[in-house]
Amino acid sequence: MHKAIIIMITFLVVVSTCFGQWTVTKLPIPEQVTIYDIDFETEDKGWAVGTEGYILFYDGDSWEVHDVLTGNNFNRIHFTAENEGWAITTEGHIFKYDGNEWNLDFSTTGGIRLFTLHFVESDVGFVSGESGYIAYYNGTQWVKGNIGFNESTLTSHFFDDKNGWLSAGAGQLFQLEDSVWTSVTISDAGTFNEMTFINESNGYGTGFSRDIWKYDGSAWNVEYTGINGQFTSLFFLDENYGWAGGNGYISTYCNGVWTEETISTDWIFDIHFISTDKGWAIGNNGELLTYEIPFAS
Numbered sequence: 001m002h003k004a005i006i007i008m009i010t011f012l013v014v015v016s017t018c019f020g021q022w023t024v025t026k027l028p029i030p031e032q033v034t035i036y037d038i039d040f041e042t043e044d045k046g047w048a049v050g051t052e053g054y055i056l057f058y059d060g061d062s063w064e065v066h067d068v069l070t071g072n073n074f075n076r077i078h079f080t081a082e083n084e085g086w087a088i089t090t091e092g093h094i095f096k097y098d099g100n101e102w103n104l105d106f107s108t109t110g111g112i113r114l115f116t117l118h119f120v121e122s123d124v125g126f127v128s129g130e131s132g133y134i135a136y137y138n139g140t141q142w143v144k145g146n147i148g149f150n151e152s153t154l155t156s157h158f159f160d161d162k163n164g165w166l167s168a169g170a171g172q173l174f175q176l177e178d179s180v181w182t183s184v185t186i187s188d189a190g191t192f193n194e195m196t197f198i199n200e201s202n203g204y205g206t207g208f209s210r211d212i213w214k215y216d217g218s219a220w221n222v223e224y225t226g227i228n229g230q231f232t233s234l235f236f237l238d239e240n241y242g243w244a245g246g247n248g249y250i251s252t253y254c255n256g257v258w259t260e261e262t263i264s265t266d267w268i269f270d271i272h273f274i275s276t277d278k279g280w281a282i283g284n285n286g287e288l289l290t291y292e293i294p295f296a297s
Helices: 002-016
Strands: 021-026 035-042 045-050 054-058 063-068 074-081 084-089 093-097 102-107 114-121 124-129 133-137 142-146 155-160 163-167 172-177 180-185 194-199 202-206 211-215 220-225 231-236 241-254 257-275 278-283 287-292
Touching: 021 257, 035 054, 035 084, 035 278, 045 063, 045 084, 054 074, 074 114, 084 114, 114 155, 124 155, 155 194, 163 194, 194 231, 202 231, 211 231, 231 257, 231 278, 241 278, 257 287
Parallel strands: 035 074, 035 257, 045 074
Antiparallel strands: 021 287, 035 045, 045 054, 054 063, 074 084, 084 093, 093 102, 114 124, 124 133, 133 142, 155 163, 163 172, 172 180, 194 202, 202 211, 211 220, 231 241, 241 257, 257 278, 278 287
16 A cells, blocks of 8 residues: 555646746836847846846746846847856857856947847856857857858857857758858748757757657757647757746657747747746746755755
8 A cells, every 4th residue: 555655646746836826917017128038147136138238137936127228139048157158149259257247258240130039157168149140158258250051040049169050040050060061941831940959869959830840960840730820939958857948839849859838928939947847938928937846945
């Protein structure tokens, strides 16, 4: 009898880590502001950025406005360590957080728009944007360049300073191998606006369709097709847990299975989890979704 009870409790714990509850609240921002990206420097310190220069901070209890840098429309934010973060704008600016405030660190020539931001570690980072523009951070400064293809890139993931991926439009991907960029073409439906990798042979991409694509180390193939509209966001905690958001729904990946659920908000612009039972999603109209596992210890 005791053994059966233990087995049942174990089963309930496993199930609960796959299916939490999303709670919707309002962020403290004006109606015209849209928050696009979210990241955490520690479990109790979170950040989110958006249009009209808005930078929000989470102190472990609530979200508040940290800065309003007028004239900047932020679209990506990433923290490399506690008290060290980066954010980019569509005006071509890169801002750095020094533990106290955000300061302009770099600007593209001619205001070339930036759309992607990815750091491997504190001294290895990349930004990219329109017309094949890319800039590499070597630990002390940003070095500008070009991938050799006249495309606007929308999302990125890098493994080190010589290997990684960029996604553009119309099913066009660009792979960096040993410092050389090559073009990789897949179906038009594989136009990614979000991309993430667990390791070099295990990656996911989605955007502008109902499909979630998986990379197995040699090729990209559709792994899951949603039952609702297109996906707009993607996040993987590890190889067993991931989330993808769309227009009024979120799909959860748990131990090899995707499960889709309807939520009480519209577009999901970004998702971030710090554990299997704690996460956040950014919706439109200033809405924030908080994910928790009921009765999780």
